[in-house]
Amino acid sequence: MLKPILEFIRKDLLIFASDRRAMMISFAVPVVIASFLASITGGGESSSTNRALHVPLLVVNEDSAPVTKQIIADLGKDPSVKVIETTAADAAKQIKSGKSAYAITFPKGFGDAASKALMGGTRPELPSLSDPSREMEIGILRGVVIQTTVRNLSRSVFGASPGGGQLPFTEAKSSPVSTDSQKWSGKSHAFAGMAVQGVLFLSIEAAMGLMRERKQGIWKRLRSSPVSPGTLLIGRWFSSAIRALAILTVVWGVGMLAFQIRVQGSGIGFALICLSTALMAGGFGLFIAALGKTEQQSRGLATLAVLALSMLGGAWFPSFLMPEWVQKTTLIMPSRWAIDGFDAMTWRGNDLAAALPITGVLLLFAVLFTAVAIPRFRLESE
């Protein structure tokens, strides 16, 4: 079984390399677009979001004081905030993975200590966690938190709104996202997005190649050989994945050399995301070929699908800029997972543990696409 698969890969790579111009275009298009996007982000540091309503605010409450409970209740009434009470560990995890921008922790004794601070006592700390890439959200949430906290503390002590003066607590800001003052990098994201878009477009070409084989009678000849259709398709899957891996290598290589993009997180995790993305793209190619009837019709539909997957998956602009419902629904798209995975391993600086579930999901997509394709090819020959 291994020999035919290896020969399948060799043959496909020879075919891929036979048209040097087409091969160069496959590599150059994602590199050029990513470079362009990286350039126009002006160094790529710092971005903002523009969501004013129901911005998620993670709240960790370790305090039992009535005033603290009142602060949290009032935060929940603010139209610009959606309070989600959680634990400290979960808050850190959600911010690190990019699911939330800001978390606030009311430590034990905060309510009493802050109330006393209004009368001249020691000011307690109000710890917060944030994702530096989401300055606009942080600004909104921080403002609402300070306003609501001070208002409630003043009411509980003086029975009225505060006048002026200093805050009755000190802010203790930190971020689990970066380890090296890392911030949102438009450059990294541009290369992540275009790398994923590039391999998805490559998978269209792989699908068209398979459809041409069917039209030319090659598939019929292959089916008359002693090798099973499953082996033939696995060979095609792997050969497509290797080509996708080559594109990812070139795109990221250019990004690292020309734009100083760095894998701030786990190197192994980054490699796993590359590998699983390539396998996903290989499976996607089989999926297109299995569903398509004619080459022209399939090319049009597949191009539309890849553009939608790229755009909604966050290849063109970050998914966190999209409405909440879009962010949730796009989790069914492999492109979203692949781009988030690359973001996580590059500018977010996440560790291997963060890469593993993303790798798992991408592999699941790869297996699903291939599992749908193989029976359809078998049925076709029956």
Place this chain on the structure above:
Amino acid sequence: MPVVLIARGLKKAYGDHVAVNDVSIEISRGESFGLLGPNGAGKSTTISMIVGGLAPDAGTVTIDGIPISQPSAKQKIGYVPQELALYDEISARDNLRFFGALYGVSDFDDALRIVGLAERQRDRVGTSSGGMKRRLNIAVALLHRPELIILDEPTVGVDPQSRNAIFDALESLRSQGLTILYTTHYMEEVERLCSRIAVMDHGQIVAQGTLNDLKNSQGVHNGVSIQLQSDLPVANLPANVTQDGVTLRVSGAPDPAQLSQILTLLHIQNREIVSINTESTDLEDVFLQLTGRALRD
């Protein structure tokens, strides 16, 4: 001779259209069997089912008693599709290497030599002539030295020189004892290559046998006609000779001994001969008789 291929009751329908209906074929080892029929007769569909590329709605196919769905049965056949089922982007050698790997074969020099492509093996297939591609198409099927080679219209669109090269190769293979199943709508190819023929039309086999069997079954014969100077009756003619005015017709394949006897008889009876012509019938006539239409309709 042991039977290599047995296809029984093959049927394939696409919706309401029955492409192949109850087709049965048996081919013995070393035999060259022709499947003749016009375009759309169902030949390629039948072949697709025989090689295991298409599952029949009904019927079975075995190679040496092994169902065609088994890899060991597929290992015994070499299939030449009607299309040029090759990768244009790579060389002939790389094509052979790839297809050979599917059969566990890494030596393909023999196949290249048989079809006369040994010197052009490193050329990219896309830059080769149509005839060379056709020959390579055949070489791929010969890679693993199959017991049965199945060729589906392998000479479509081929120039006469390449067609001759292909036929030389096939005749050489036949003389080496390879079993051949050959489909075509060119009757002269079947007449040249095949010892037994099945005529197919509208998805069914309408006649099967040797060329002579088919001719005899349809009452069409070869013969010789002799034009005389006068219509005076000729006495003592053999039973297979009839006279119609000035024309004598000798039915059956020309027999030199009998012709000599007839000419002597005419000389003795002072009958002057104007001309002698052979009249041959071919598969076209047989097909016309069987189906009521010409083979290339």
